[in-house]
Amino acid sequence: MNxxxxxxxxxxxxRQSLVVTLLLLLLCGFGFPVLLSxxxxxxxxxxxxxxxxxxxxxxxxxxxxxxxxxKPYFMKGRPSxxxxxxxxxxxxxxxYCNDGSAFAGLGSGxxxxxxxxxxxxxxxEADIEAFLEANPDVKRExxxxxxxxxxxxxxxxxxxxxxxxxxxxxxxxxxxxxxxxLERIVxxxxxxxxxxxxxxxxxxxxxxxxxxxxxMELVEDASR
Amino acid sequence: MLQLALTLIxxxxxxxxxxxxxxxxxxxxxxxxxxxxxxxxxVIYQLGGVDPRKGMNWKxxxxxxxxxxxxxxxxxxxxxxxxxxxLFNPNGIEGMEPTLxxxxxxxxxxxxxxQHYSGESGLSYLSQMxxxxxxxxVSAASGYAACVAFIxxxxxxxxxxxxxxxxxxxxxxxxxxxxxxxxxxLLLVWQGVPQNFSGNVVVQTLEGTCQVLAMGPVAALEIIKxxxxxxxxxxxxxxxTPMENPTILxxxxxxxxxxxxxxxxxxxxxxxxxxxxxxHQRNKAEENALTxxxxxxxxxxxxxxGRSIFLAMGxxxxxxxxxxxWAEQKGNPALAEIxxxxxxxSMEGKEVRFGIAQSALFTTVTTSxxxxxxxxxxxxxxxxxxxxxxxxxxxxxxxxxxxxxxMNMILHAILAVFICGLMVGRTPEYLxxxxxxxxxxxxxxxxxxxxxxxxxxxxxxxxxAAGRAGMTNPGFHGLSQVLYxxxxxxxxxxxxxxxxxxxxxxxxxxxxxxxFLGRYLPIVxxxxxxxxxxxxxxxxxxxxxxxxxxxxFAVILVFVVYIFAALTFFPALALGPIAEHLTLWG
Numbered sequence: 014m015n016x017x018x019x020x021x022x023x024x025x026x027x028r029q030s031l032v033v034t035l036l037l038l039l040l041c042g043f044g045f046p047v048l049l050s051x052x053x054x055x056x057x058x059x060x061x062x063x064x065x066x067x068x069x070x071x072x073x074x075x076x077x078x079x080x081x082x083x084k085p086y087f088m089k090g091r092p093s094x095x096x097x098x099x100x101x102x103x104x105x106x107x108x109y110c111n112d113g114s115a116f117a118g119l120g121s122g123x124x125x126x127x128x129x130x131x132x133x134x135x136x137x138e139a140d141i142e143a144f145l146e147a148n149p150d151v152k153r154e155x156x157x158x159x160x161x162x163x164x165x166x167x168x169x170x171x172x173x174x175x176x177x178x179x180x181x182x183x184x185x186x187x188x189x190x191x192x193x194x195l196e197r198i199v200x201x202x203x204x205x206x207x208x209x210x211x212x213x214x215x216x217x218x219x220x221x222x223x224x225x226x227x228x229m230e231l232v233e234d235a236s237r
Numbered sequence: 238m239l240q241l242a243l244t245l246i247x248x249x250x251x252x253x254x255x256x257x258x259x260x261x262x263x264x265x266x267x268x269x270x271x272x273x274x275x276x277x278x279x280v281i282y283q284l285g286g287v288d289p290r291k292g293m294n295w296k297x298x299x300x301x302x303x304x305x306x307x308x309x310x311x312x313x314x315x316x317x318x319x320x321x322x323x324l325f326n327p328n329g330i331e332g333m334e335p336t337l338x339x340x341x342x343x344x345x346x347x348x349x350x351x352q353h354y355s356g357e358s359g360l361s362y363l364s365q366m367x368x369x370x371x372x373x374x375v376s377a378a379s380g381y382a383a384c385v386a387f388i389x390x391x392x393x394x395x396x397x398x399x400x401x402x403x404x405x406x407x408x409x410x411x412x413x414x415x416x417x418x419x420x421x422x423l424l425l426v427w428q429g430v431p432q433n434f435s436g437n438v439v440v441q442t443l444e445g446t447c448q449v450l451a452m453g454p455v456a457a458l459e460i461i462k463x464x465x466x467x468x469x470x471x472x473x474x475x476x477x478t479p480m481e482n483p484t485i486l487x488x489x490x491x492x493x494x495x496x497x498x499x500x501x502x503x504x505x506x507x508x509x510x511x512x513x514x515x516x517h518q519r520n521k522a523e524e525n526a527l528t529x530x531x532x533x534x535x536x537x538x539x540x541x542x543g544r545s546i547f548l549a550m551g552x553x554x555x556x557x558x559x560x561x562x563w564a565e566q567k568g569n570p571a572l573a574e575i576x577x578x579x580x581x582x583s584m585e586g587k588e589v590r591f592g593i594a595q596s597a598l599f600t601t602v603t604t605s606x607x608x609x610x611x612x613x614x615x616x617x618x619x620x621x622x623x624x625x626x627x628x629x630x631x632x633x634x635x636x637x638x639x640x641x642x643x644m645n646m647i648l649h650a651i652l653a654v655f656i657c658g659l660m661v662g663r664t665p666e667y668l669x670x671x672x673x674x675x676x677x678x679x680x681x682x683x684x685x686x687x688x689x690x691x692x693x694x695x696x697x698x699x700x701x702a703a704g705r706a707g708m709t710n711p712g713f714h715g716l717s718q719v720l721y722x723x724x725x726x727x728x729x730x731x732x733x734x735x736x737x738x739x740x741x742x743x744x745x746x747x748x749x750x751x752x753f754l755g756r757y758l759p760i761v762x763x764x765x766x767x768x769x770x771x772x773x774x775x776x777x778x779x780x781x782x783x784x785x786x787x788x789x790f791a792v793i794l795v796f797v798v799y800i801f802a803a804l805t806f807f808p809a810l811a812l813g814p815i816a817e818h819l820t821l822w823g
Contacts, residue, residue, distance in 0.1 A: 025286065029403050030305040032285035034312065034375075037410060042371030045415060046457035050433060053426040053456065063431045063438065063452055063480070072440040075450050077429050077479040080442055087444070091589070101446045111446065119357040119437060119449050121474035123586045125616040125736030127714035128569040129817050133585065138575050153576045158568070161577060162585040165477035165614040171589040173581070211240050212485030213592035226443055 066219065068232040074219050079170040081111055082222060085147065086188035086229065088172075088180055090218040091159060092140055094124045095167035123163050137161050148183040155179065171215035174203060190228055198224040241562070241594055244489065248496055255497045256504025262412050263385045263405075263505050264512070274412050281407050289407075292398030295768030298386050299761050301402035302379055306346055309375055313368045314342045326361035327436030333359065340745040345372035347756035348380055348638060350462075350469030350609050350731035351722075351748055353740040357472055362434060362453055369469060370458050374418075377465025377498075378409040380641050383760045384502055385409075387644050390767025391668050392509045393775070399767065413498070414464060422460040424490050429483035432456040451480055463494035466638030468609025468731040476599075476612045477588055488595055488612060495608040499636040502643050503550070507543015510668055541786035542668060546646055548791040553635045553798060554605050557625045562597040564622035570821050586617025597622065604629040607638035609731025616710070616718065616734040620821060623734070624814035627721050630728040631806050632798055633687055641729070644763045646794075650785065651680050651766075653797040657783050666782055669775045676766055683762040688805040690727040690751050695719050695809065703743035709736040713820065717813035722748060727755035 053061035064076040074080055079090045081099040090097070100108045100116035108116035126133035140161040145151060160176040177199045185192045202220035206212050223235045261268045282289055293301065317338040321331050333341065337353055344351045345368065354360065360369065382405035389399045426432050431452050438450045455471045459481050462468060468475075476482040476491060568579025582593040591599070596613040603610050604626035615626055629635050634645040651667055655677055658665030665672045698704030698719045707722075708715035718734040725732055726748040733739070739748070784790060 026301060026304060029285050029287050030301070030308045033281065033287065033403055033406065034305060034308045036281050036284060037375055037407075038309075038312065038367060038371050041374035041410065041415070041461075042367040045374075045418065045461075046366050046370060046432075046454045049419065049422045049426075049457045050454060052423060053432040056423075057426045060426050060429045061432045061456075062435070063433075063450055064429050064483075065438070065440070065450075068443065072438065073443055074440055074448060077483040078448075078450060079479075080448055081446070082444065084444055097448065098450070099442060099446050099448045108447075119451055120355060121357065121451075121472045121478045122355075122735060123474070123614045123617060125614055125709065125734070126585065127616060127710040127712075127717075127736070127817070128571060128583065128585070128619050129712055129714055129821050130710050134571050134575055137572055137577060141575070141577065154578055156577065158572070158577055158579060158581045158584045159589050162572075162583075162587075164588050165586045165612070165617075166474040166479060166588060168474075168479055169588050169590075170479055173589055206240075207485045207489075210243060211489065212590055212595060215590050222443060231443070 066223065066235070068223060068226070068235040073223075076217070076219070077170055078168050078219075079164075080219055082218070083111055086184060087222045087225060088177065088184060088218050089144075089160070090172060091169050092136070092161065092163045093167040093169075094122055094163055095120045097168055121166050121168055123165050123167060136163075148180060150182050151179055170217055170219060172218055174199070174214050174216055177203075177216040177221065184225070188225055188229055190225065194228060195225070198228070238594075241558070241598055244492070244598060248493060248500070251493060252497055252500040253504065256501035257508075259413065259498065259501040260505040260508045262408055263388070264509055268412070270412065270416075277411050278407050282404070285403065287401070287403040287407075289401050289404035291401055292395075293401055294397040295386070295390065295399050295764040298399050298402050299764050302383060302760070303757060305402070305406070306379060309372065310342050310346050313345070313372060314338055316368050317341060317364055320361040320364040322363070325363035325366065325434065327434070328361070330359070330361040330364075333364075336742055336745040337740060340749045342368070343749045343752050344731065345369060345467070345469065346376055347729050347752045348376040348465070348467060349726060349729040349752045349756070350467045351726055351733065351752065352469050352731070353745055353748075355473035356470060357451055365458060365471065366454060370454075370461060373458070373461040373465045373467040373469075374410055374414050375406070377461075377467060377638075378406050378414060380638065381409045381413075381498070381502070382406050383764065384641065384644055385505075387647075387763055387767045388506050388509050390764070390771045391647070392512060393668075393670070393771045396772055397768070399764070399771075414461065417464055417494070418457075418460045421464065421490060421494055422456045425456045425459055425487055428487040428490070430456040430459055430487060431480055455480055459491070460494060462610060463491045463608060464498065466495050466499060466606055466608040468603065470610065474614070476610045477614065482612055485590060485595065488591060488599070491610065492599060492602060495606050495610065496602060496636070499606050499638055499642055500547070503543050503547045503636075506546070506643055507541060510542045545786050545788070545791040545794070546643070546650065548788065549794040549798070550634070550636050550646060552791065552795050553632065554601065557605065557629055557635070558598065558601040561601050561618075561622045561625040562594065564619045564625075565593045565597050567619065569619060583617075583619050583622070586614035588613065600626050601629065603732055604730060605635040605637075607633070607642060607728055607730045609725065611732050614735055615721070615732055616736040620714075620717075620814040620818035623717065624810060626732065627717065627724055627814065628802065628806070628810070630721075630724040630730050631688070631691065632802050633728045634798060638729070641760070645759070648680050648683055648763070648766075649798050649801070650794055651676065652684065652801070653790070653794050654783060654785065655680075656797065657793065661781075663781055666776055667785060668770075669778070670770045670773045671776055675769055679762050679766045679769070683759050683766070684801070686758050687727055687755065690755055691720065691723045692805070692809060694723045694747055694751055697747070698723070698743075701743070703741065704747075707738045707741065707744055709738055713813055713817040716809075717817065720809055720813055723751055726751040729756050
């Protein structure tokens with residue numbers, strides 16, 4: 014008799030485990046994300062779809078995601094281990110990054126160099142040299158640290174206000190815009206700390222460059 | 238500094254009501270939302286044949302937990318292997334390779350969320366939802382269930398009933414995790430976290446190049462990732478990516494979601510244990526016609542026994558946070574040497590919108606509360622800044638995730654009581670129960686498993702070519718990478734020194750084993766300790782009883798935790814982060 018009760022108990026335990034698992038799978042793994050998507054699509058449609066930014070009706074990027082800028086009249090962002098997932102395609106469909114290496118596909122992260130890793134010092138040194146060449150008036154010790162260190166995500170859309178201001182003389186020369194106008198553009202794209210306390214002051218690089226493009230009449234109209 | 242202090246003060250204000258709510262759920266008391274949830278739960282119980290009032294002893298409870306987790310693993314493994322089917326797979330992701338799937342499924346079932354894949358290229362939306370999001374809910378609920386059962390054992394209302402596992406699992410999922418996730422998820426979408434099922438978008442940039450932008454049901458995963466102290470990101474760079482964590486506000490939401498429930502657990506513990514003891518006192522008082530002792534406001538808010546535990550955890554946390562913030566603020570001397578100003582701190586691997594303060598805070602929180610989500614790359618932290626997350630995973634009891642941290646801290650409390658008892662020559666007591674040979678043996682066993690897993694497997698990794706192949710940074714930092722990986726696996730944390738090349742046969746298998754043992758052995762042993770303590774008769778407090786509810790006990794507890802950690806981990810830390818610090822600053 015004992016054996017049958019044991020068997021029944023075992024079967025009952027198994028049934029509970031399996032059915033509860035399947036029900037929770039349905040509820041948490043399917044019901045929840047679908048419900049959240051539904052509500053989000055109604056009340057926050059722009060954010061839910063990635064916060065795309067448009068210029069002349071074409072999507073040119075996302076408001077929260079940085080881009081790799083190379084033109085001398087565009088403001089530079091931080092170095093990225095993933096080139097901000099930016100690439101160009103040649104006629105055969107091969108995909109290359111701006112530095113000529115093959116594009117490895119969508120990714121995110123940093124080089125993960127330890128502070129003691131000589132490769133870190135080398136990379137920073139190379140970026141400093143390149144920056145000094147593009148901005149001849151700047152002194153080495155005045156370069157803000159965020160401008161030549163790679164972000165954690167490789168997609169950081171921001172730089173600090175100092176990093177933005179230090180690029181203005183070279184940008185003015187290359188774009189033909191006045192420094193005052195550029196200063197105003199930077200201000201428009203600066204966000205302060207939350208309630209003046211939390212987080213840091215940031216400048217959105219894509220926002221600045223969209224405004225530069227508008228001022229230079231490269232695009233007519235930009236919107237979110 | 239101000240923003241760190243304010244962030245923590247807001248936390249203290251938020252944690253108390255959540256703790257009370259959790260206590261109501263755990264103790265089976267009524268809440269305002271019962272009319273809705275009773276119906277949902279009722280359907281699940283009915284279909285599953287669960288009788289929520291039928292209690293289990295600790296062995297049945299442990300068996301139900303392990304058995305149910307096994308069923309979840311089996312289903313999840315199959316989905317990972319066949320994820321290439323064209324269902325919720327707009328980006329055409331391939332099926333997952335077997336050792337990686339083995340590692341991934343254990344990683345998510347054990348609430349570790351160590352990721353040897355990259356979400357962008359490794360998982361279809363189907364897997365992200367049915368495996369990752371699902372596991373994030375149920376692994377957290379399993380952990381809290383174990384913790385609630387453990388507390389019931391210590392609170393000792395009955396001799397062998399620790400509750401019904403299935404009822405706990407369901408109640409925690411439907412009444413705590415799902416409603417909190419829905420509200421928090423919407424807040425994250427509002428801040429700019431994507432939530433859709435479309436494929437990745439390719440745009441043409443202003444310069445005429447292409448940029449590919451990631452999409453998907455990110456917010457749904459993001460919120461339960463933190464609430465359940467899971468930590469595995471939708472994307473490779475986790476909460477550092479602006480898709481997962483776009484603003485300072487989203488950062489705070491994520492921070493609080495991972496801190497609330499573990500802290501609330503301590504409060505629920507204090508109140509449940511308080512209930513048990515009050516009941517005991519009332520019985521005694523009636524017998525002897527004594528007046529019942531009245532409690533102050535703090536006691537009622539936190540529960541006496543919870544207060545000292547919370548304080549000890551708080552002290553450990555603040556020490557770690559201060560060290561991490563200070564080290565990161567000092568910057569990297571190697572970069573100062575080539576003329577780069579370090580006045581803004583060490584910005585390599587950090588996001589501008591978070592800066593040093595919120596990065597150091599997130600790093601300390603994610604490893605103290607064993608979440609494993611990161612908003613900066615831990616591999617790039619300064620040596621001492623990176624030692625803090627490593628150390629907190631080694632301690633594994635500074636709040637800790639999903640209830641398990643509380644259970645570990647209670648073990649340290651038992652150890653502290655035992656050591657103090659030895660000093661004065663009395664049989665140690667904790668929560669009114671005598672702590673004797675059997676409990677001490679189990680406690681010692683449970684405490685020793687964690688360092689044994691970390692150190693033995695690290696030794697194995699540095700002794701074999703397959704293990705050494707994973708190190709990507711030269712010098713002492715290579716050892717730190719190895720230590721970090723196993724500490725993260727054993728503590729079920731899941732963050733990484735991400736440089737480690739860990740998607741190999743060796744790393745997938747060994748960390749899979751460590752995560753499994755690091756999760757289930759302690760849970761079973763802890764339930765056994767509770768089962769053994771609850772059988773004992775309550776002893777009356779006397780003048781010679783060591784009080785475990787005051788500040789001095791909290792201080793003793795902090796010292797016990799640090800001394801134990803120093804004895805086991807100091808040599809390894811000296812060869813890793815400390816040696817790296819000395820070479821950089823020497």
